[in-house]
Amino acid sequence: MTDLEDLPIRDDLRGRAPYGAPQKAVPVALNVNENTHPIPESVAHDIVARVAAAILHLNRYPDREFTELRRAFAAYLGHGLDERGIWAANGSNEVLQHVLQAFGGPGRTALGFAPTYSMYGLLSAGTGTEWIGAPRDDDFELSPETAVAAVLEHDPDLVILCAPNNPTGTPLSIETITAVADAARGIVVVDEAYHEFADPGTPSALTLLEGRPRLVVSRTMSKAFAFAGARVGYLAADPAVVDALRLVRLPYHLSALTQAAALGALAHSDEMLAMVDEIRGQRERIVDELARLGFRPYRSGANFVLFGGVDDPHAVFEALLERGILIRDIGLPGCLRVTAGTETETTAFLEAIAAFAPAPAAPSHAE
Numbered sequence: 001m002t003d004l005e006d007l008p009i010r011d012d013l014r015g016r017a018p019y020g021a022p023q024k025a026v027p028v029a030l031n032v033n034e035n036t037h038p039i040p041e042s043v044a045h046d047i048v049a050r051v052a053a054a055i056l057h058l059n060r061y062p063d064r065e066f067t068e069l070r071r072a073f074a075a076y077l078g079h080g081l082d083e084r085g086i087w088a089a090n091g092s093n094e095v096l097q098h099v100l101q102a103f104g105g106p107g108r109t110a111l112g113f114a115p116t117y118s119m120y121g122l123l124s125a126g127t128g129t130e131w132i133g134a135p136r137d138d139d140f141e142l143s144p145e146t147a148v149a150a151v152l153e154h155d156p157d158l159v160i161l162c163a164p165n166n167p168t169g170t171p172l173s174i175e176t177i178t179a180v181a182d183a184a185r186g187i188v189v190v191d192e193a194y195h196e197f198a199d200p201g202t203p204s205a206l207t208l209l210e211g212r213p214r215l216v217v218s219r220t221m222s223k224a225f226a227f228a229g230a231r232v233g234y235l236a237a238d239p240a241v242v243d244a245l246r247l248v249r250l251p252y253h254l255s256a257l258t259q260a261a262a263l264g265a266l267a268h269s270d271e272m273l274a275m276v277d278e279i280r281g282q283r284e285r286i287v288d289e290l291a292r293l294g295f296r297p298y299r300s301g302a303n304f305v306l307f308g309g310v311d312d313p314h315a316v317f318e319a320l321l322e323r324g325i326l327i328r329d330i331g332l333p334g335c336l337r338v339t340a341g342t343e344t345e346t347t348a349f350l351e352a353i354a355a356f357a358p359a360p361a362a363p364s365h366a367e
């Protein structure tokens, strides 16, 4: 049998492992931060009608500029944006890949703050960009001082800030984002994949775009929009950045079906986002209950919670899986990560995890 190592693969890809969050059919899947609420049926019907109409024209290539979709994203984001400053691709992973293809590459570096989204390192590797994982402060926080010091030390071509950060959930202050944007020489990407789950009033990095042509804010429809299976991500930036991304995208990279489906979802953004408050509530419930059980939940501005105080994360992961509950062992010592699900799913998780509580649970009527 041929082994990967027997092939004339690029030297810089030898020995690397692909992205590999387990995909298992389980009753309670809380491992990849999806929105576990299905799309409202009325919205689904409208999306189907739009996709059906698009099918009649599949003999032709789709609009290479996906102008109508970019206009819809600009309207959704607000902040005075128009379609010239919007880009989209098949998931924000592809959006980030375009950014790295255009602004990274051999001899160039991308800086992030570890632990952070594992795809940044993989996308860097795939584009021949050197990935640098600089450390965070205690409890995975990132102060302006720590972030700027790393930027000045490494002088990277790109900085990727994850706000809030995956896998830790840590919100990132607008002060840190501003300080990095003003200190960095290169492109600064703020990945706001989970922004809709932030506490109301949390400012977006979109507020900083004006006058900062090297700042890029990426978003996705995979999380709050409950559209992970459709593969749609997007970004907002100076129109000149969008011109750069046109140089590296494949022609017609967004299929007519994807464009139609995304336009349908955006036309119903209120309904699509209706469950966000409920999910935020379940996140807070997880934080409160895990703390009561004696675990150590970290601050989260996303739809998931990282918690410490787990004696044997792998054993707990397996024990929950045996009960049909899939969470994430992200390899951080003593920690596990769980997505906020529906109320029923969250209850199933909390009941199962209670058996592994580090401290005897205080009676909830104690106060």
Ligand SMILES: *Cc1c(COP(=O)(O)O)cnc(C)c1O
Pocket: 033, 090, 091, 092, 093, 094, 117, 162, 166, 191, 193, 219, 220, 221, 222, 223, 228, 231, 232, 233
């Ligand atoms: C889930 C996630 C994304 C979204 O990826 P898509 O390709 O849009 O599905 C992007 N960034 C982070 C940090 C994520 O956790």
